[in-house]
Amino acid sequence: MKKVFLSMAALAMMFTSCSEEQNAVPQDQSNIDMSDFYVYTDADMDEGSRTANGKSCYTMVNLNRMLNQNPGLEKKMYDIEYNTRRLINGKGKPPGTGGGGNGGGGGSDDVDVLPIDDGMGVINIPVYVHVVYPDANSISNSQIQSQITVLNSDFSSTNVNQLPSGTTFANDATDAGFSFTLAGTFRHNDSRSSWGTNDAVKQAYPPITPETHLNIWVCNIGGGILGYAQFPGGSAATDGIVVGGDYFGVTGGNYGGGRTTTHEIGHYLNLRHIWGDGRCNRDDFVEDTPKSDRSNGGCPTFPTTHCKSADMTMNYMDYTYDACMYMFTDGQRNRMRALFAPGGARASMVGN
Numbered sequence: 001m002k003k004v005f006l007s008m009a010a011l012a013m014m015f016t017s018c019s020e021e022q023n024a025v026p027q028d029q030s031n032i033d034m035s036d037f038y039v040y041t042d043a044d045m046d047e048g049s050r051t052a053n054g055k056s057c058y059t060m061v062n063l064n065r066m067l068n069q070n071p072g073l074e075k076k077m078y079d080i081e082y083n084t085r086r087l088i089n090g091k092g093k094p095p096g097t098g099g100g101g102n103g104g105g106g107g108s109d110d111v112d113v114l115p116i117d118d119g120m121g122v123i124n125i126p127v128y129v130h131v132v133y134p135d136a137n138s139i140s141n142s143q144i145q146s147q148i149t150v151l152n153s154d155f156s157s158t159n160v161n162q163l164p165s166g167t168t169f170a171n172d173a174t175d176a177g178f179s180f181t182l183a184g185t186f187r188h189n190d191s192r193s194s195w196g197t198n199d200a201v202k203q204a205y206p207p208i209t210p211e212t213h214l215n216i217w218v219c220n221i222g223g224g225i226l227g228y229a230q231f232p233g234g235s236a237a238t239d240g241i242v243v244g245g246d247y248f249g250v251t252g253g254n255y256g257g258g259r260t261t262t263h264e265i266g267h268y269l270n271l272r273h274i275w276g277d278g279r280c281n282r283d284d285f286v287e288d289t290p291k292s293d294r295s296n297g298g299c300p301t302f303p304t305t306h307c308k309s310a311d312m313t314m315n316y317m318d319y320t321y322d323a324c325m326y327m328f329t330d331g332q333r334n335r336m337r338a339l340f341a342p343g344g345a346r347a348s349m350v351g352n
């Protein structure tokens with residue numbers, strides 16, 4: 001596998017250096033390090049511990065399944081990752097790449113950049129919700145709308161339960177620059193009591209224009225699973241996220257704050273789990289999130305230390321209770337937004 005990666009990297013570099021000559025692209029693209037990139041994880045092996053942890057997202061198990069079924073997916077994800085790193089390295093990273101001429105107040109130690117400095121402004125994502133239950137009216141319009149409201153506050157960092165200023169990580173919460181609008185709700189009365197994690201619900205009720213809309217299926221997944229997502233690069237026929245109805249919108253309880261959907265959309269927008277789904281040397285490909293070797297559950301007291309540093313347990317991409325997670329970082333924002341730049345995996349959603 002490593003040989004395949006290396007040869008693809010070499011090909012990609014040849015290609016970009018050629019186009020660089022033709023188009024005079026001013027960025028230095030020769031230093032993109034893909035050596036830490038991975039696709040398969042050992043998520044299949046730690047299902048038990050994750051369920052015991054109290055929260056279960058099946059996105060990585062789902063990814064392993066799709067990689068096994070579709071040999072071409074690995075290269076697609078490699079290409080998306082390469083493009084993401086090329087874009088992020090070209091803008092938004094030190095030293096002095098701001099370009100806006102107003103970097104005087106910065107002096108920060110991480111990847112801090114001005115909010116939404118990539119010229120794309122707030123990116124709106126129209127959402128189709130498919131409710132699939134024996135009684136499809138069991139998820140009310142107000143419950144659906146409460147989810148849209150949570151997404152809009154989480155992805156603009158206007159949620160109220162932030163860390164007090166001065167606390168570690170308090171200054172790392174960022175406005176990711178996304179908004180969400182409900183474009184349609186489709187209700188399907190279906191007597192099936194649970195749908196599992198193998199996309200059966202998507203096959204029964206296919207996504208609608210996934211090139212321009214985020215499709216969310218709300219159904220009973222079963223097995224204590226809260227939700228699962230498909231990363232960019234997967235088949236359009238299964239693009240979107242699936243969330244259990246008990247965890248969709250504001251329903252109360254530890255996972256009833258609407259943040260399962262925030263977490264799954266993070267995956268849909270190319271974010272990995274914050275601990276990298278592996279040991280300390282496995283990364284989430286985000287520069288300003290600390291390394292960790294495990295998920296965190298419940299509502300941890302600060303600091304929770306793994307891999308010699310405090311975990312960012314309050315990040316949406318950990319497994320903590322909804323009320324105890326409340327932030328994306330600049331680095332995560334850059335990864336998500338890179339998908340929407342020209343040539344990006346979700347660029348077709350812009351302007352719709």
Ligand SMILES: [Zn+2]
Pocket residue numbers: 057058059060263264267273
């Ligand atoms: Zn997840």
